[in-house]
Amino acid sequence: MKRNSIIVFALMVTAGCSSKSAVTPDDASSGQSSSSSSSSFPRSPSGYGFDEWQTGPLGDVFFDYDSAILSTEAQEQLKQNGGWIESNVSKSALIEGHCDDRGTSEYNLALGDRRAASAKEYLVRFGISASRLETVSFGEERPFVSGQSEEAWAKNRRAHFVVK
């Protein structure tokens, strides 16, 4: 069991490394082609909201078990996302709510909906027009990481941002 989780973790790390190195040149080229977007973010954002599944300009936010409440880090990330959305007026965002696969799938579909909705609500209060923010829930149907460990579950409890 322990060995399995170490292997899973090792795979995650290597997957992260390989995808990052693959993505960086793309980011650089897209940065050149869309030089009009005056983003203040580094080309390969890293930190709280960014990992191998989130390499775009908007970071993801993470949630506690059975919760749609925004932590301090989540609110910080949403402020950054709000800044980018505000300054990229031609863009809109799809916010996907996701859950870990514990519990039951119907409840998780509702919980994912609430996670997406609370991220949206924060951005609307920040000043973003609700019409530029779409939400959807995938519940436990599209996990980012498979496996039964605290790390995997924590990675899967998120509101995932997709630029439209």
Place this chain on the structure above:
Amino acid sequence: MIQFFRGFVPGIFVMLFCLVFSPLYLTAAEGQEYIAIRKEGAGNIALVLDKLDARGRKETRFAQSLDATMHDGLDFTKLFSLISPPLNVKDISDRKNVVINFPALTSVGAEVYAGGVVTMKSDMIILDMKVYEAAGSKLLLNKTYTGTEANLRSVGHAFCADLVELLTGKKSVFGSKIVFVSNKTGFKEIYQCDFDGYGVEQLTNSKSISMNPTLSPDGKNLAYIDFTSGRPTLYIKNLNGGRTAAVGKSAVSIDPGWRNNNELAATLSFDGNQEIYLVNSDGTLSRRVTNSKSIDISPTFSPDGSKMAFVSSRNGLPQIFIQDIASGQVKRLTFSGRYNTQPSWSPAGDKIVYTTWEKGGEINIFTINADGSGLLQLTQRCGENKSPSWSPNGDMIVFTSNRQGREKLYVMNSKGGDERVLLQVDGEQTQPSWSLFR
């Protein structure tokens, strides 16, 4: 305590089944009423299901097939102890006048004897069945079943259905269907099979995510959730080749449950919160039922449609509540367990089955009376057991379990006994829902 079993002895009664597309039709039999007396809790009915008599090669082949169908069907119900017929069970020296050896039957402990003859008339297979009470040698049922080779299984099950109704006074599982989700193609699609797992058929091919199928009480419509549009949307599919209605509100739809043939309920979140709405079977909205700032999901109705059990997190953790539809009054049903979801109201109306996610990580199935009394645990120490759904007579429950690794469909009786795998097919099978019709 004495329990009365009601049955009927029909007279000479020939029924022609047009089985090609029509469902099995069970006629209320005519004739004198029979009441058997059994001690309550006497257990299974001791039955001798005799080998069918047949002359001719074709007839013998069909008889053997019917023997197996009827034996397996009756065994599936777990209502019977099937006793092998004693060697001298009947004297067939005079084929026109078969004499059954009732003392031999009672000596092996048989309570009921069933036997019959298979004959053919052009391409039609004719099954003449007789059922006797072993002690007292009383004729309980004398009925003819007719069908073609293609629906031989239905012919055998028509007799099984009559036998169960005759001896228990209750409707049987024969003829009912189970809809479920399977990911064997790589996508979650909706499938259906017969009550015993036979005849698996794929119903959706959306190559997306399809979830939470449930058949209307008359079996004409299938409601389910599907992500084809990019978001979980409620669809109502007419299974007789008619149209599929999408509930056309944006946001998220979750877990439908039928109230009657024309109306169902589901959670829709278009107003920003997960609320349960009544929806007409054509997909139009009827009205909103719940009103809380929390999650409200998984509606399931009492048989008369007057009350709805559902899951709500209005007190924090998910628990099951019952709402009176007319008055709107809500009462909390479950107080044991911190995460209670997936309620299903029994066809008799007395019980609600649901699942509890327990501290150790197990998910277990419980039943509770609709008044909150009589909590009973049905599964334990076998992983995650989810999505319980009642058989049409309430005798059995279909559910999923990962006890052997991947999630598969299982059935058990309403007390948690006789647990077994329903279906061994590739992939994972989840979210079974048993039809109300038979």
